Amino acid sequence: xxxxxxxxxxxxxxxxxxxxxxxxxxxxxxxxxxxxxxxxxxxxxxxxxxxxxxxxxxxxxxxxxxxxxxxxxxxxxxxxxxxxxxxxxxxxxxxxxxxxxxxxxxxxxxxxxxxxxxxxxxxxxxxxxxxxxxxxxxxxxxxxxxxxxxxxxxxxxxxxxxxxxxxxxxxxxxxxxxxxxxxxxxxxxxxxxxxxxxx
Amino acid sequence: xxxxxxxxxxxxxxxxxxxxxxxxxxxxxxxxxxxxxxxxxxxxxxxxxxxxxxxxxxxxxxxxxxxxxxxxxxxxxxxxxxxxxxxxxxxxxxxxxxxxxxxxxxxxxxxxxxxxxxxxxxxxxxxxxxxxxxxxxxxxxxxxxxxxxxxxxxxxxxxxxxxxxxxxxxxxxxxxxxxxxxxxxxxxxxxxxxxxxxxxxxxxxxxxxxxxxxxxxxxxxxxxxxxxxxxxxxxxxxxxxxxxxxxxxxxxxxxxxxxxxxxxxxxxxxxxxxxxxxxxxxxxxxxxxxxxxxxxxxxxxxxxxxxxxxxxxxxxxxxxxxxxxxxxxxxxxxxxxxxxxxxxxxxxxxxxxxxxxxxxxxxxxxxxxxxxxxxxxxxxxxxxxxxxxxxxxxxxxxxxxxxxxxxxxxxxxxxxxxxxxxxxxxxxxxxxxxxxxxxxxxxxxxxxxxxxxxxxxxxxxxxxxxxxxxxxxxxxxxxxxxxxxxxxxxxxxxxxxxxxxxxxxxxxxxxxxxxxxxxxxxxxxxxxxxx
Numbered sequence: 019x020x021x022x023x024x025x026x027x028x029x030x031x032x033x034x035x036x037x038x039x040x041x042x043x044x045x046x047x048x049x050x051x052x053x054x055x056x057x058x059x060x061x062x063x064x065x066x067x068x069x070x071x072x073x074x075x076x077x078x079x080x081x082x083x084x085x086x087x088x089x090x091x092x093x094x095x096x097x098x099x100x101x102x103x104x105x106x107x108x109x110x111x112x113x114x115x116x117x118x119x120x121x122x123x124x125x126x127x128x129x130x131x132x133x134x135x136x137x138x139x140x141x142x143x144x145x146x147x148x149x150x151x152x153x154x155x156x157x158x159x160x161x162x163x164x165x166x167x168x169x170x171x172x173x174x175x176x177x178x179x180x181x182x183x184x185x186x187x188x189x190x191x192x193x194x195x196x197x198x199x200x201x202x203x204x205x206x207x208x209x210x211x212x213x214x215x216x217x
Numbered sequence: 218x219x220x221x222x223x224x225x226x227x228x229x230x231x232x233x234x235x236x237x238x239x240x241x242x243x244x245x246x247x248x249x250x251x252x253x254x255x256x257x258x259x260x261x262x263x264x265x266x267x268x269x270x271x272x273x274x275x276x277x278x279x280x281x282x283x284x285x286x287x288x289x290x291x292x293x294x295x296x297x298x299x300x301x302x303x304x305x306x307x308x309x310x311x312x313x314x315x316x317x318x319x320x321x322x323x324x325x326x327x328x329x330x331x332x333x334x335x336x337x338x339x340x341x342x343x344x345x346x347x348x349x350x351x352x353x354x355x356x357x358x359x360x361x362x363x364x365x366x367x368x369x370x371x372x373x374x375x376x377x378x379x380x381x382x383x384x385x386x387x388x389x390x391x392x393x394x395x396x397x398x399x400x401x402x403x404x405x406x407x408x409x410x411x412x413x414x415x416x417x418x419x420x421x422x423x424x425x426x427x428x429x430x431x432x433x434x435x436x437x438x439x440x441x442x443x444x445x446x447x448x449x450x451x452x453x454x455x456x457x458x459x460x461x462x463x464x465x466x467x468x469x470x471x472x473x474x475x476x477x478x479x480x481x482x483x484x485x486x487x488x489x490x491x492x493x494x495x496x497x498x499x500x501x502x503x504x505x506x507x508x509x510x511x512x513x514x515x516x517x518x519x520x521x522x523x524x525x526x527x528x529x530x531x532x533x534x535x536x537x538x539x540x541x542x543x544x545x546x547x548x549x550x551x552x553x554x555x556x557x558x559x560x561x562x563x564x565x566x567x568x569x570x571x572x573x574x575x576x577x578x579x580x581x582x583x584x585x586x587x588x589x590x591x592x593x594x595x596x597x598x599x600x601x602x603x604x605x606x607x608x609x610x611x612x613x614x615x616x617x618x619x620x621x622x623x624x625x626x627x628x629x630x631x632x633x634x635x636x637x638x639x640x641x642x643x644x645x646x647x648x649x650x651x652x653x654x655x656x657x658x659x660x661x662x663x664x665x666x667x668x669x670x671x672x673x674x675x676x677x678x679x680x681x682x683x684x685x686x687x688x689x690x691x692x693x694x695x696x697x698x699x700x701x702x703x704x705x706x707x708x709x710x711x712x713x714x715x716x717x718x719x720x721x722x723x724x725x726x727x728x729x730x731x732x733x734x735x736x737x738x739x740x741x742x743x744x745x746x747x748x
Contacts, residue, residue: 052712052717053693053694053709053710053712059690060688060689113737114741115741157501158498158500158501159501161504170706172711175711176716179713179716180720183719183720183723187724187727190724190731191727194734198738
């Protein structure tokens with residue numbers, strides 16, 4: 019028997035998908051600007067990347083506001099409880115039809131691994147990309163602001179690229195793990211309709 | 218050109234006529250003056266020499282000769298405030314001429330004076346100043362090589378023995394039609410530096426006499442039609458903007474007309490300011506790049522080739538009849554001349570790029586050299602870290618030329634003229650160098666060799682229309698024009714080798730991992746379903 023829980027309100031779903039599109043756009047254009055391949059042409063890639071970055075920053079401003087006003091930020095409080103069970107499940111249990119060690123509720127909609135991963139994205143990968151991205155955008159003002167002596171574009175570029183690779187790794191794993199729900203598509207559907215199917 | 222005219226269809230000839238008229242009208246307007254020199258009694262005489270004209274000019278323009286004499290157009294000397302050395306044509310070396318002192322009768326064709334044939338020239342005689350070469354508007358005033366700066370006043374054969382008769386200059390006609398200097402006046406020398414059209418600079422050649430927009434957006438004969446002095450603002454015969462004292466970095470806004478300011482008025486920024494792009498990102502490139510770097514995508518774009526190499530050591534070959542050899546390539550360029558050596562040429566050349574902070578040093582024959590390496594005849598200083606440098610485009614001229622094996626200095630040589638010491642006559646380098654150094658007042662040990670040299674020429678003319686400025690990928694692509702320039706990080710060009718390998722390696726491994734994991738799930742769930 020399965021039941022349905024309303025876990026993702028409209029704004030959260032909008033945030034998620036807008037962010038998903040923007041992050042993929044930023045990855046595609048960013049790696050082109052980095053010189054990895056040619057798709058849009060360097061100039062358009064850079065323009066699109068910059069516009070996409072500002073759009074994502076705008077989206078985050080709303081998302082941060084939403085998280086704090088709704089208290090949803092508590093969903094990301096990290097816990098090590100059951101992390102070992104989660105890992106064991108993904109390594110063994112999932113192949114033997116073992117029961118999922120985490121039971122989703124409205125108040126705890128992310129499993130402990132998700133909490134850690136999303137928190138890492140929001141507190142580490144995200145800020146790494148924004149700060150280095152901003153320094154990139156405002157590169158021309160470094161001298162005027164007296165920052166030039168402390169910064170080097172080469173290192174900013176290095177850390178920004180590092181952030182991009184971490185985001186890419188997250189994306190691959192994240193896209194895969196959404197297929198591990200009640201059914202292959204149930205997590206995906208939940209992020210569209212808001213309703214998650216649970217055992 | 219003339220041959221092309223003959224084979225042109227009529228409508229083309231008509232178009233050229235209209236173009237010529239339009240250019241004539243524009244120039245006429247630019248040269249309008251309140252004085253009609255043909256009315257002046259003093260100019261209504263048949264002049265026997267250029268100096269005779271100058272004397273009349275000076276009756277009214279009393280200070281003009283003194284002003285010209287204070288310029289390096291006259292002295293061919295320039296005291297360098299950085300190195301404290303005396304530079305100027307009298308002292309610097311180039312790849313194109315092996316010193317002027319023993320070759321004065323030829324070199325003086327571009328001296329703004331009359332009669333500088335040897336070291337006895339009187340630099341204080343005002344009547345020796347040539348007013349006409351810069352102020353002729355008829356286009357008929359021509360000096361002849363080998364005449365020490367005099368124009369021919371009687372019909373003469375040139376070169377001697379060629380059967381080619383040069384018409385005399387009608388000095389009265391020229392004197393009655395003087396006016397402001399045009400591109401033709403400046404170009405008569407500056408387009409032909411180094412011994413021929415476009416030879417020396419790469420960004421100055423006769424295509425700029427009436428250029429199309431693509432060749433030079435400012436001088437475009439049917440557009441802005443700038444004369445040289447539009448940028449090289451001239452006051453009291455002192456021409457602004459010199460290769461000896463370039464402004465590498467101009468961080469100021471546009472120069473206000475009439476303001477008391479000793480800034481160089483010939484920089485791009487003097488008119489355009491420092492933020493003339495709509496896109497802020499492009500304006501910000503100006504903290505690293507000279508305007509010229511993007512806006513002059515190639516030099517020698519006007520259909521005239523510039524010399525890229527000159528090997529003096531190859532000179533002296535004769536044909537089977539014992540006559541000095543001259544060879545041309547398919548384009549009619551002389552690629553070998555027994556009197557000069559061998560050459561290579563290039564058109565639409567991509568410049569070399571170096572950091573440059575405005576400080577230049579030039580080699581003289583008094584400076585020691587290291588012949589084990591290519592000798593730089595000049596040096597453009599700059600660095601990514603000094604805050605005063607910008608990345609500039611240059612033509613790099615490479616040559617092989619004589620040096621003194623004992624004194625370890627470069628050598629001057631007597632290469633022109635019809636006397637026995639001249640290399641062009643005797644084909645004897647020892648004689649030519651001995652005479653060249655003697656006339657220059659410098660020692661020669663008697664032992665000479667040939668050494669490779671290189672000389673950088675800043676590229677600043679032939680600014681293209683903005684649509685033809687370099688695109689981002691010219692520098693930010695895999696193949697970057699600035700690949701060899703130190704101290705810059707070019708997104709799109711400079712990837713992070715090991716970080717990229719590690720990043721993509723992990724990404725592919727992760728992808729493989731999830732595929733294997735997914736396949737495992739699919740396999741076990743099917744087995745589970747069968748149970």
